[in-house]
Amino acid sequence: MTGIENHQLGADRVRGGRASGPPDASPQHRIAHWIGGRLDGGSGNDRVGTVYDPASGAPIAQVTFATKSDVDRAVSSAKAAFTEWGHSTLAKRTTILFRFRELVHAAADDLARTIVREHGKVLADARGEVQRALEVVEFACGIPQLIKGEFSGNVSTEVDSYSIRQPLGVVAGITPFNFPIMVPMWWYPIAIVAGHCFVL
Secondary structure, three states: OOOHHHOOHHHHHEEOOOOOOOOOOOOOOOOOOOEOOOOOOOOOOEEEEEEOOOOOOEEEEEEEEHHHHHHHHHHHHHHHHHHHHOOOHHHHHHHHHHHHHHHHHHHHHHHHHHHHHHHHHHHHHHOOOOOHHHHHHHHHHOOOHHHHEEEEEEEEOEEEEEOOOOOOOEEEEEOOOOOOOOHHHHHHHHHHHOOOOOEO
């Protein structure tokens, strides 16, 4: 996700539910990757994409395009994390997801204003997107009840049948641009709380 700390809009730029007025005068910043729990500027790649403010057409940021090496490092980092995360308890995973829910809730307005600035949506629609994303996170917090296994005794002579659900490892998502908060959150909160590591 795009870092919200560099994309906050002043209240004076939001009128009638939509960003308006000139962009701020701050210099363009670079949107980096997030790999291994830290910002990562990429592996020496000079290819970037420009992020524009749809309300004014002014460039507001540059996003670093990932190389194959960057993707490989992200996957390797996720594989390394899975060694511990995949064996963590459901209680630990849901506790962390509850904390994530609180962070998203606290930053909901900033996230919505980022959507307005970078995607041109009206503020009410952007806030609705964040709210719908939060609903999936809250659903995922109840995962212990959803991934229970099943057991059936004596389905045949001296035969019992059972199933258990276990994490597979690293999974990935390629999501559409038009719902930058909501659609990714349809995927990664559930995948992560179920014990997987997720590359977005």
